[in-house]
Amino acid sequence: MRAGVLVGCFTAAVITVLLAAGMVTILDSRQQAAGVTPLSCDAALGPTQPGQRDRGAGEAAELDAEQRAIVALIISIGKERDLSPRAWQIAIQAGMTESRLRNLNYGDRDSLGIFQMRPSMGWGTVAQVTNPPYQVNKFYDVLESVPGWEQMRPGEAAQAVERSAFPDRYHDWEPMAVHLVENVGNIQDATGCGQGMGPVLPPNEVAGKAIQFALGERGKPYVWGATGPDSYDCSGLMLRAYEAAGITLPRVSRDQYKAGAMLPVEQAQPGDLLFWAYDPSNPATIHHVAMYLGDGKIVEAQQSGVPVHTRPVAWDEAELLPQAVRPGV
Numbered sequence: 208m209r210a211g212v213l214v215g216c217f218t219a220a221v222i223t224v225l226l227a228a229g230m231v232t233i234l235d236s237r238q239q240a241a242g243v244t245p246l247s248c249d250a251a252l253g254p255t256q257p258g259q260r261d262r263g264a265g266e267a268a269e270l271d272a273e274q275r276a277i278v279a280l281i282i283s284i285g286k287e288r289d290l291s292p293r294a295w296q297i298a299i300q301a302g303m304t305e306s307r308l309r310n311l312n313y314g315d316r317d318s319l320g321i322f323q324m325r326p327s328m329g330w331g332t333v334a335q336v337t338n339p340p341y342q343v344n345k346f347y348d349v350l351e352s353v354p355g356w357e358q359m360r361p362g363e364a365a366q367a368v369e370r371s372a373f374p375d376r377y378h379d380w381e382p383m384a385v386h387l388v389e390n391v392g393n394i395q396d397a398t399g400c401g402q403g404m405g406p407v408l409p410p411n412e413v414a415g416k417a418i419q420f421a422l423g424e425r426g427k428p429y430v431w432g433a434t435g436p437d438s439y440d441c442s443g444l445m446l447r448a449y450e451a452a453g454i455t456l457p458r459v460s461r462d463q464y465k466a467g468a469m470l471p472v473e474q475a476q477p478g479d480l481l482f483w484a485y486d487p488s489n490p491a492t493i494h495h496v497a498m499y500l501g502d503g504k505i506v507e508a509q510q511s512g513v514p515v516h517t518r519p520v521a522w523d524e525a526e527l528l529p530q531a532v533r534p535g536v
Contacts, residue, residue, distance in 0.1 A: 243286060243292065243392075243394065249358070249399060259381075259382040260382065260385075260386065262382045263381075263385055263386035264386050266380070266382065266383040267383050267386045273308075273310070274307065274309065275391075277302060277308045277309070277310070277321055277339060278308060278387050279391060280339055280343055281295055281298045281299055281302065281343050282387075282391055284340065284343045284344060284347065285298070285392075286392075288344075288347060290347060290351075291357065292388045292392055293357060293361065293397075293399075296361045296381075296384045296385060296388050296397065297350060297356070297361045297364045298343065298347065298350070298365075299380070299384040299387055299388070300361055300362055300365050300377050300381060300384045301322055301346065301369055301377060303380040303383065303384070304365065304369075304376050304379070305318075305321065306320065306322070306323060308321065309321065310339055310342075311323070312337060319336045319337050320337050320339075320342045321339060321342050321343070322345075322346050322369065323369075324336040324342060324345065330345060346368060350364065350367075353367045353368065360378070361377070361381060362374075362375070362377035362378035362379075362381060363377075365377040378488065385397045413449075413452035413453055413478075414452070414476070414477055414478020414479075415452075415478070416451055416453075417448040417451065417452040417454075417478050417534075418448070418477055418500060419451075420448040420451040420452070421444060421445075421506045421515075422500075422517070424439065424444060424515045425506070425515050425516060425517065426514050426515060426516075427508075427514055427515050428515075429508045429509060429510055429511055429513055429515070430511075431511065434447060434458075435447045439515060440508055441495050441496050441497065441507060441508045441509065442458060442459050442463055443508065444506075444507070444508040444515060445460075445463060445480060445496050445498060446463075448498065449534050449535070452535075454534050456534060460494065460495060460496035461490065461491065461493045463482075463496055463534075464482050464490050464493055464496075465532075466532065467480070467533045467535060467536050468533045468536040469530045469532055469533075470530065470531055471529065471530065471531070472529050472530060472531045473522050476501070477500055477501040479498070479531040479532060479533050480496055480497070480498060480499070480532045480534065481498075481499055481527065481528070482495065482531075483496075483524075483526040483527055484526055484528055485526065487528050487529065490528065493528070495507075495509070495526075497509075497520075499520070499531065500517065503519050503521070504517055504518065504519055505518060505520045
């Protein structure tokens with residue numbers, strides 16, 4: 208599957224572009240997205256790390272008229288089909304990866320069009336897989352047949368449709384796709400988590416007790432596998448802190464990551480758990496957990512030779528996952 212060249216500049220205006228299938232009117236980004244299927248909160252969607260939103264806006268600014276028309280077509284058909292903005296994002300990431308959002312008349316073997324669909328693999332006739340509305344609808348048809356696609360990271364869902372030999376590349380366009388969904392599709396919150404998380408994730412009433420316990424253990428030694436009362440490892444400290452607050456957490460950090468509601472790490476509140484992984488895009492590689500105290504500080508049991516302590520944390524810190532977890536929610 209081959210990609211085109213990314214050129215041009217982005218403008219947030221109404222334009223009409225002639226594609227191979229005919230006239231496609233681009234939506235005015237100032238219009239309200241009425242009747243759009245609401246999103247469930249998923250902080251793993253969209254650019255949550257510092258700088259990613261700026262990167263997405265910069266990449267979107269380089270799209271030319273044809274690319275913008277295809278984005279508008281993806282969004283308009285998604286709305287007509289009452290698909291959530293998450294589906295639009297998946298399609299944009301797939302189209303950008305496969306063709307740079309161009310209706311190509313060439314590709315790997317017999318791959319054609321925006322999503323590089325192959326007639327020989329049952330995607331449709333040559334005329335169909337080079338017809339933009341057909342291609343977008345066909346992509347959505349296959350996406351909807353993927354079990355649990357709405358719970359997948361968008362790049363993973365794109366891969367489930369495309370079945371590429373290079374599955375990780377779909378993630379590269381996540382920031383740009385979110386920017387387009389929010390600005391062309393007029394969606395204010397691509398993750399569905401709400402402004403400040405307030406309506407979706409209310410503050411945890413027992414967080415103060417967990418914080419009080421954790422701070423009370425400062426100075427005690429780190430011992431791998433220890434869960435107190437005289438020493439702790441990272442997850443052991445979190446386990447006992449929330450146990451003191453009436454919430455039972457799993458024993459190890461990788462399981463604690465699944466033990467609450469997720470939210471973008473920049474929106475973490477006191478008591479939320481932060482996680483570090485060898486590969487921040489893969490929670491299976493989590494190796495450390497700490498508790499956020501607010502004001503850019505955490506309490507943690509970090510490593511051998513270092514007692515339980517507090518320290519500053521930065522959202523762009525190496526290996527920090529872009530999602531925080533709120534236990535008990």
